[in-house]
Amino acid sequence: MAKKAKTSHADSDFIISFVASPEKGDRRSRRTDMLLQESLVELLQEKNLREITVSELTDYADLSRTTFYLHYDNIDQLYTQLEENLYQQFVNLLSASTDNSHPIQHVVATADGKSTIPIIAIVCRTIEGNPLLAATIINNPNGQLLQRIYTAGYDSLIKNLLDVYPDIPKYKIDYYYAFIVHGIVGMIETWLLRNQEEDVEEIIELLTDYTLNHLQYFVE
Helix, strand or coil: CCCCCCCCCCCHHHCCCCCCCCCHCHHHHHHHHHHHHHHHHHHCCCCCHHCHHHHHHHHHHHHCCCHHHHHHHCCHHHHHHCCCCCCCHHHHHHHCCCCCCCCCCEECCCCCEEEHHHHHHHHHHHCCCCCCHHHHHHCCCCCHHHHHHCCCCHHHHHHHHHHHHHCCHHHHHHHHHHHHHHHHHHHHHHHHHHCCCCHHHHHHHHHHHHHHHHHHHHCC
């Protein structure tokens, strides 16, 4: 079981909030929806998604089972909605800071001359600023949030690399992308399992170096 995440003092620009699904209707229904999401994430600090029951969730939220079933068919459906809400907020953060495709290979220089990859920096700072989000990611083995975020730039990466290196077979770029995405996700999960002991800037630097070093494969 994952440890509770430590308290964060991250930039408020990277704080993610719970958002009720638009189709939930009136204000009361939307408040209930957010309460269910918040309660699920609180429980995910303590146990795996598969171990959480509807009764446990409704007791924690101080709601009736009938109320839960007015909103969702089961816990998995609630989690799917929660993950979709989180993903859309990540996309909004990324879109505000980069172009809409936010590919992994998009590199910019920082004020001190170092290279950074915006999508990596934004995702890491968002996770660092949302301790409950960390628990959500790490305690659901079937969750696809990180993979969805990083694979969002797949088409852009393929096009850009083929433009720069037209002689590279596409299947090699596919393998590179899979290698990088799974590597980044694995490193972030390890960081979360270590209770974010390393400073977020160090993790961003490690992930950036990891990605750029392997990009040299195409240069060579």
